[in-house]
Amino acid sequence: MPNPARRTALADAAIDVLAEEGARGLTFRAVDAKAGVPAGTTSNYFASRDALLAAAGAHVFVRLAPDPAEVDARLRQPRDRELVARFMHDILDRATADRAGHLALLELRLESTRKPELAALFTDTMTRGLRDNTAFHLDAGLPGDRTTVELLHVAMTGLIVEHLTLPGFLGRAAVTVLIDALVDKVVTPGE
Structure with missing residues (x-):
């Protein structure tokens, strides 16, 4: 069962990776590391990098x-x-x-x-x-x-x-x- 709090934390980590590394640095591995979660966690929540970008794009407006x-x-x-x-x-x-x-x-x-x-x-x-x-x-x-x-x-x-x-x-x-x-x-x- 998906964990909404974990999904939000991963979106936050993706936002931080985008800010620090740019779009080219946004990888599942980088988000896992930034969020402090086991390797592979981000790919369990987002089917693709594009899905992760979309989630970060939606969540950034919540943060701001x-x-x-x-x-x-x-x-x-x-x-x-x-x-x-x-x-x-x-x-x-x-x-x-x-x-x-x-x-x-x-x-x-x-x-x-x-x-x-x-x-x-x-x-x-x-x-x-x-x-x-x-x-x-x-x-x-x-x-x-x-x-x-x-x-x-x-x-x-x-x-x-x-x-x-x-x-x-x-x-x-x-x-x-x-x-x-x-x-x-x-x-x-x-x-």
Whole structure:
């Protein structure tokens, strides 16, 4: 009988291997070693490397998701540009706290350019995520529209890539200023 906790631990280990070794380093043996399980365990849970990539791709979003209690606490604040900026800073904070998760996400994006099946799965996941984020933004009554959310998404994605791959390029203080400027320029007051 499959053990869901073990499957999750293996997906976490796969994410860490992707972040450390890149997609080429993602092997069943490497995941077994990272998870600290007996050799052959990963292959018992995932029929192929592609299945392991898909599991890592699905689980990385679980790892990177905000804490619902923190989101609820933030939503008790006024629904203004400052709150949108706080959410954007929270995204960067989570990216920094789980650097491996975001680096794995980048590796998965690159790998999806070479694997059509992974690209389809990843595109579907990203599309749902952006749709859910847009619905959250609009349903919460935050200022801005669909285009606002899309602009924030692509800009934050680029900012996170810069910050995690070349942290000395802009530095945390500059990134903080850029997030505030991004929200100031993209989110129209009073929308």
